[in-house]
Amino acid sequence: MRLKGRHWLTLWLVVFLFVLLAITTRQTAGFRTARHLRDLRDERTALESRRAELERRIRLASSRQVLVPLAERSLGLHQPTDSEFVLFVVPAAAGGKP
Amino acid sequence: MAKPSARIAAVQFGFALGVAAILGRAAQVQIIEGSEWAKEAARKRTERVVLPARRGALYDRNGVPLALTQEFYHVGIAPNELDDVATAFRLLVRNLGVPAAELEREFRARKPWIYLHGPFNATQVQALRPITGVHLDGEFQRFYPSRDLARPIIGGLSPDRPAGAAGLELSLDSLLTGQPGAAVLLKDRAGRRYESPARLLREPVAGNDVTLTLDAELQEIAERGLAEALAAMNAAGGDVVFLDPLTGELLALASQQGSSDEPQRASSFTDPFEPGSTAKLFTAAALLAHHLVDSTEAVSAEHGRWEMPVARNGRTRTITDSHRSDGKLTLAQAIQISSNIVMAKFSSRLQPEQQYETLRDFGFGTPTGAEFPSESRGRLARPDRWQPMYTRASLAMGYEFGVTPVQLAAAYGAIANDGILLAPTLVREVRDPTGRLLYRHVPEPVRRVVSQEIAGRLKDFLRGAVGEGGTGEKAQLVNYTLLGKTGTAVRFEDGHYVRGEYTASFAALFPAEHPQLVVIVKIDNPKGNYYGGLTAAPVTRSMLEQALASQRVAIDRARLAAPDSAAASETAPIPTPAGRPVVALRWPYHPSDSVTSPRPVPDVAGRSVREAALALHRRGFQVGLRGLGRVVRTEPAAGQSAARGSSVIIWAE
Numbered sequence: 189m190r191l192k193g194r195h196w197l198t199l200w201l202v203v204f205l206f207v208l209l210a211i212t213t214r215q216t217a218g219f220r221t222a223r224h225l226r227d228l229r230d231e232r233t234a235l236e237s238r239r240a241e242l243e244r245r246i247r248l249a250s251s252r253q254v255l256v257p258l259a260e261r262s263l264g265l266h267q268p269t270d271s272e273f274v275l276f277v278v279p280a281a282a283g284g285k286p
Numbered sequence: 287m288a289k290p291s292a293r294i295a296a297v298q299f300g301f302a303l304g305v306a307a308i309l310g311r312a313a314q315v316q317i318i319e320g321s322e323w324a325k326e327a328a329r330k331r332t333e334r335v336v337l338p339a340r341r342g343a344l345y346d347r348n349g350v351p352l353a354l355t356q357e358f359y360h361v362g363i364a365p366n367e368l369d370d371v372a373t374a375f376r377l378l379v380r381n382l383g384v385p386a387a388e389l390e391r392e393f394r395a396r397k398p399w400i401y402l403h404g405p406f407n408a409t410q411v412q413a414l415r416p417i418t419g420v421h422l423d424g425e426f427q428r429f430y431p432s433r434d435l436a437r438p439i440i441g442g443l444s445p446d447r448p449a450g451a452a453g454l455e456l457s458l459d460s461l462l463t464g465q466p467g468a469a470v471l472l473k474d475r476a477g478r479r480y481e482s483p484a485r486l487l488r489e490p491v492a493g494n495d496v497t498l499t500l501d502a503e504l505q506e507i508a509e510r511g512l513a514e515a516l517a518a519m520n521a522a523g524g525d526v527v528f529l530d531p532l533t534g535e536l537l538a539l540a541s542q543q544g545s546s547d548e549p550q551r552a553s554s555f556t557d558p559f560e561p562g563s564t565a566k567l568f569t570a571a572a573l574l575a576h577h578l579v580d581s582t583e584a585v586s587a588e589h590g591r592w593e594m595p596v597a598r599n600g601r602t603r604t605i606t607d608s609h610r611s612d613g614k615l616t617l618a619q620a621i622q623i624s625s626n627i628v629m630a631k632f633s634s635r636l637q638p639e640q641q642y643e644t645l646r647d648f649g650f651g652t653p654t655g656a657e658f659p660s661e662s663r664g665r666l667a668r669p670d671r672w673q674p675m676y677t678r679a680s681l682a683m684g685y686e687f688g689v690t691p692v693q694l695a696a697a698y699g700a701i702a703n704d705g706i707l708l709a710p711t712l713v714r715e716v717r718d719p720t721g722r723l724l725y726r727h728v729p730e731p732v733r734r735v736v737s738q739e740i741a742g743r744l745k746d747f748l749r750g751a752v753g754e755g756g757t758g759e760k761a762q763l764v765n766y767t768l769l770g771k772t773g774t775a776v777r778f779e780d781g782h783y784v785r786g787e788y789t790a791s792f793a794a795l796f797p798a799e800h801p802q803l804v805v806i807v808k809i810d811n812p813k814g815n816y817y818g819g820l821t822a823a824p825v826t827r828s829m830l831e832q833a834l835a836s837q838r839v840a841i842d843r844a845r846l847a848a849p850d851s852a853a854a855s856e857t858a859p860i861p862t863p864a865g866r867p868v869v870a871l872r873w874p875y876h877p878s879d880s881v882t883s884p885r886p887v888p889d890v891a892g893r894s895v896r897e898a899a900l901a902l903h904r905r906g907f908q909v910g911l912r913g914l915g916r917v918v919r920t921e922p923a924a925g926q927s928a929a930r931g932s933s934v935i936i937w938a939e
Binding site: 227233234238241244247253268269270271274 | 354415764766
């Protein structure tokens with residue numbers, strides 16, 4: 189069947205619409221991906237910030253500044269002199285076994 | 287009335303004119319002015335922005351973060367854009383910690399824009415991100431997780447720009463600063479920005495991460511020990527330095543002037559002091575190197591008081607000893623009881639140039655070269671400015687020259703290191719943002735100062751000084767021996783000596799055999815007991831006890847427990863010609879010549895932590911643990927080279 193002029197016109201319109209649709213879809217997807225990426229970055233930043241804050245608190249809580257007075261006051265412990273601990277020599281023969 | 291054909295022709299002509307005008311204008315806009323309009327459109331729809339680069343982090347030698355860069359935010363609120371004012375208000379108060387009454391007052395004032403400066407961290411603002419009408423303005427800010435730990439050494443950034451202003455932040459600025467990126471953002475008609483991944487022009491490159499030689503645990507021991515000592519002695523200030531003599535790595539640097547609440551400076555680098563008797567050892571080194579005293583020779587100690595002639599006209603200066611001795615003393619005994627008189631007498635045998643050269647060789651009068659930006663060179667006058675009959679004696683007693691605690695630590699490190707002076711350092715390694723190793727410190731020998739034999743004799747002198755009857759007896763531990771020398775000097779301030787004020791100091795090598803630590807403790811103007819042996823020496827002992835008791839401090843306990851083990855035997859001395867060589871070090875220096883020669887890290891992946899630690903200890907490394915169970919990897923990785931005595935971190939499941 190030979191296509192008439194209006195058919196060609198319709199066909200070109202349909203192609204044009206498809207191209208428009210593809211462009212719009214691609215751009216929308218791009219924006220959505222960018223937004224998702226930004227959200228993930230924000231989340232990562234928040235988590236890193238949280239981790240740093242927790243590490244700071246752990247460091248402070250496990251510091252000598254906090255632990256030593258606490259151990260002395262609550263548990264009656266004291267700073268050991270060098271005569272109060274012994275360093276053991278690991279025998280070479282024991283090296284192969286956990 | 288014209289004919290219809292004429293009217294149609296007129297209308298057609300009008301249309302034609304209109305079309306021609308439109309085409310002409312279109313040609314003008316598109317072809318002639320096209321580029322300008324394109325620029326205008328781009329300007330209105332896009333915006334070029336600079337993407338700031340994250341500044342590199344600073345870590346201690348075991349990976350404890352000391353300085354990090356994080357994104358912080360200022361918050362702007364447009365009340366007329368808020369959909370639900372009550373919810374937004376509640377979230378703002380709860381997450382930002384802003385006083386509710388204060389924020390309510392701002393809302394009631396019907397301001398078009400409410401600004402909360404903060405800065406707030408990312409965790410605080412995370413819940414606010416979806417709220418329309420709340421605008422976040424982010425920027426990178428420096429964050430010091432350990433707050434005051436080693437702050438005078440680490441320094442800080444300039445308040446008006448993200449660049450180092452003091453301390454290591456300044457000296458390492460070029461390493462830590464990243465490369466800013468650039469991007470083009472799309473804007474809509476309202477000016478709202480849309481991030482467009484396709485328009486990123488240049489990614490920002492973060493700065494390099496720097497691992498320092500500092501040991502956070504030892505640093506805390508030093509800072510706390512110093513603060514407690516200053517409070518107990520009601521002293522004006524002080525410094526503590528811990529140095530690894532085998533590598534030149536500075537492990538801890540504590541400084542305090544006045545109250546611990548006041549802003550502090552790194553006086554261990556910047557403030558020279560007259561070392562007093564801790565410097566007697568260096569004149570002894572000169573005397574031994576030039577064969578001017580033998581081990582059996584003794585001179586009179588003058589019953590503790592001697593009028594020393596200082597001019598041809600018979601003018602004298604009185605020299606006294608705090609430990610009175612009635613007999614004759616050898617050089618070793620003079621060091622042991624810290625006799626000023628005997629050292630003054632022996633020093634007269636030296637030519638000024640010989641004494642000056644030895645002091646310079648030990649590193650006095652010149653910066654050590656550590657990475658601190660405002661390091662003092664100390665004070666050491668040239669021999670042509672000396673008082674001919676007195677300066678040699680003054681220098682022998684530790685007066686008339688100024689040293690920084692770091693210089694003193696490096697000089698004692700040379701004695702510990704069999705006579706080789708190593709350059710002290712604060713930087714252990716540098717890694718790029720991907721973790722690739724860019725630099726790792728290897729010991730940098732400056733020169734051989736004295737022969738190995740003389741270094742051994744100097745260590746014997748130090749052994750006597752902390753032994754029974756020595757001035758540093760109170761520093762001695764029960765189960766481990768150390769070497770050391772006390773110092774007590776009248777304070778020199780603003781060009782004159784201050785009567786009744788003293789600087790007490792103690793220099794120690796720990797342990798006595800194959801020293802792993804050099805410790806310098808200096809206390810300015812202690813009240814009550816002011817002798818170094820009664821003030822700085824017990825503080826040194828207390829700090830060493832704490833360091834030994836802490837599992838996290840970088841001490842090779844395997845070598846402490848078994849000083850005669852195979853590991854110890856590997857530290858074979860560097861062969862030296864007899865006498866005092868000018869340069870005995872082979873040059874160019876090959877690390878394999880050194881007792882700290884780098885060696886490959888063994889592959890311990892898959893082994894138990896216990897097996898891995900044992901294998902690494904046997905190779906001479908210190909071991910840090912991250913986790914338990916099977917070993918996943920090590921840092922440095924298997925196969926990479928690391929200096930003997932350096933730490934290898936085991937990461938386990």
